[in-house]
Amino acid sequence: MSVHLLRCYLSLFIIQEMCWGTLGTVRPFSNFHPDRDVVEIQAALDKKDALTLVRILTNRSNAQRQVIAKTFGETTQKDLAAGVKKALAGDLEVLLLDLLMPSLQYEAHRLQQAMASLLASLNGKKADAGPWINILTSRDSDHLNNVLMGLELESGQMVEEAVEKRFAGDLRLGLKVLVECIQSPDVYLARRLTTLKTSIVQGIMVSHSEEDLLCIRVAYLKLTGTSLYTALQKEFKGDHLQALLAICRSED
Template sequence: MDPEYFKSHEMSWGTLGTVRPFSNFHSDLDAKEIQTALDKKDAGTLVRILTNRTNAQRQEIAKSFLEITQKDLAAGLKKALAGELETLLLELLMPPLQYEAYRLQQAMVGLGTDEETLLEILCTRSGKKLQEISDAYQQIYKKDLEKELTGETSGDFTKLLLALLNKGEVVGGIRRDIESLSATLNGKKADAGPWIDILTFRDSDHLNKVLMGLELEKGQMINQVLEKRFSGDIQMGLKVLVQCIQSPEVYLAKRLTTTKTPIMQRIMVSHSEEDLLCIRAAYLKLTGTSLYTALQQKQFKGDHLQALLAICRSED
């Protein structure tokens, strides 16, 4: 790993991300070194540079690369690399909003829908950020994200996704919200409407108090309540939303333990500059193994493994 990276820690104290601004950064020098690495198909150098720069710095490198070579950096990576490493480095090159839009599009493209990836993004991003992602989706794919979600899903699950996409923070009474949710569980069929309305339009502190109050009233954990009273996609959606309200980093850590390579990789890229340190801590507490060690125990090899370890950054 580049020793200059460790000096860059002084640049960003307070961040919960693992990838931080690289000190002594010169986009033109990086671009020239990348040009040589692409010619030689030197994957190690590409990994060292692109995982040691923030996304903003990568955008500067791509701009300098275009000015120097008159070629697109992403196209160069596609030509020089293959497989999972190619995919990972191309994902690192995408601007954050474009990347989240891409992840949503990938969750809906082709046969079948990856409902949990849709939930992961919609449940862990703020309303403001989701509107920016929605705008990016429209710009890139020339399609309305709401219409895409509606076309890919149905029923209460669609209502939940659209409410999450347009989430806000409306002031409500804690006792009133507890009573509203409790009332939905009294009939033969539970009504998802109030759950959707309340869980997507209150702040997390308020909602944690509501959920704790409901658990005390029902004498059961919320997950148990949801499993008994709901089924199918809406049950999964409400369970994921509750987990993200209670602890988004624990939810994401659980997702890292159970998902396939593309999803694990995308979570790490998506959160590398925001809160991957929190997710790492939750992963260690959840599994008893650090994420850094777990990556080495999985099927990853060679430069692809080194790239993932560089994003993870260190042992806990």
């Protein structure tokens, strides 16, 4: 398999424009009053009331969460994210902090993580195809271009050179997975969700909650015979589970 073919596949990795606006599970809250939310959130932070924080933050769109964070800062002279860090811990803390990030900042955060994984694979004694396969098959075209440009700047070599130098048979596997992702991104993401790894589940659900999580839920059900809502209940627990279920929304 030539590296030129990889570049061709990457150039085709463009998710066609579709009307995904109504296919997310998290939508703008119709009776939105940020001042009321801030009062509830402030009390919840003081009491370390995770359920209230989950109820509010998983029922507001990203844009509404930014208004809440701004209003919270103006009202209390404190940073909402810092308050969440102080009140919570573990996976739930990470999930709610992810939800509080502006969409572009969250994608930049994921971009940084992706670049770190790819650089680590290049610097190791033995090539690790895992990060390449995972990243090249789970990002949209704009994100992929940014990752690859950043990688070239950081590593000092062209991506084509790095791939030619470091990989052989695993690249073929990566291309197969890439093709699947290009043809059916929702199916690929559903397949990723079957791992039920915390970082993967949270990354997909937060990123796709306002776009096409309903499609991913349908694909997950077809793929596994079990709804994502049920699968989450079997793997996670406590307030963290309730936050994930709130984003997932319902059974299929």
